Amino acid sequence: MDDDSTFETFFANPPEDIDLDALDRTRIPRHISCIMDGNGRWATARGLNRGEGHRAGIVSLREIITACVRLDVEVLSAYAFSTENWKRPEAEVNLLMHLFAQTFIQELPLLKRENVRVVFLGDISALPLETREVFERGLSETRDHTGMVLALAVNYGARAEIARAAKLIAARVAAGELAVEDIDEDVVANSLYTAGLPDPELVVRTSGEMRLSNYLLWQVAYAEFYITPTYWPDFNRWELLRAILAFQGRDRRFGGLSQKEDA
Ligand code: IPE
Ligand code: IPE
Ligand code: MG
Secondary structure, three states, rough: OOOOOOHHHHHHOOOOOOHHOOOOOOOOOOOOEEOOOOOHHHHHHHHOOHHHHHHHHHHHHHHHHHHHHOOOOOOOEEEEEEHHHHHHHHHHHHHHHHHHHHHHHHHHHHHHHHHOOOEOOHHHOOOHHHHHHHHHHHHHHHHHHHHHOEEEEEEEEHHHHHHHHHHHHHHHOOOOOOHHOOOHHHHHOOOOOOOOOOOEEEEEEOOOOOOOOOOOOOOOOOOOOEEEEHHHHHHHHHHHHHHHHHHOOOOOOOOOOOOOHOO
16 A cells, blocks of 8 residues: 555645645645535446445545645544435435444544544434444544544534524523623534534535535634535545645635735
């Protein structure tokens, strides 16, 4: 296997359109978030079943995790299963849940080697036992890791997350721990699954769909979006670099004026 242990070896031999010298390694997004879409269409286009697309999608995620570690990204989040994905045929849901458990166990040594801390966004208590047990094991076995945070959104929906935050806050008020006047943006942010994590700076959606599909509604208020027609199983380290290079070319104004005009 090729040595992929350093930035230089992992990103050796880039395709012609990528100029690695143009990448500003001091301005890598702190939090990159991926809406991993298009597994089914990738498979269908190859005459395979959708399950094969999900398997291939997991291989992509593995590559993107390593790429983000090599780039010193602080947080990589990935949308793996939404609260709406339960509407899919039972066989597909069961396969996904089984694949999550199986590959998570397989990849745990990689996560440990790379000092990655895993967190979950979403209600994992509602997942099938096999998946939940493996996830809980991953949580406890990576808890003390100090490297990149890998936030896996599984059974995640942003509206459910916000409703849950409202309940948590209301309960604290009812218990006399928090005054209504003290509810501010930080209190809300700290009641979300992403409490303590920086907001995504770059959101990538594969397969060309121009929608959020109930993902991180609160957290992406000022994120930059990068939408590529590439299906998730074809999304690799070079596609990620293209997204980051596009991000570095954006003028992020946050409601103010451009850096140039500011001066
Ligand atoms: C994304 O791929 C993976 C999940 C939502 C679990 P899809 O399964 O949505 O693939 P398409 O969109 O049907 O191609
Ligand atoms: C979004 O993809 C959810 C995940 C990637 C897990 P979907 O395929 O579920 O989104 P829609 O249905 O096209 O909006
Ligand atoms: Mg989809």
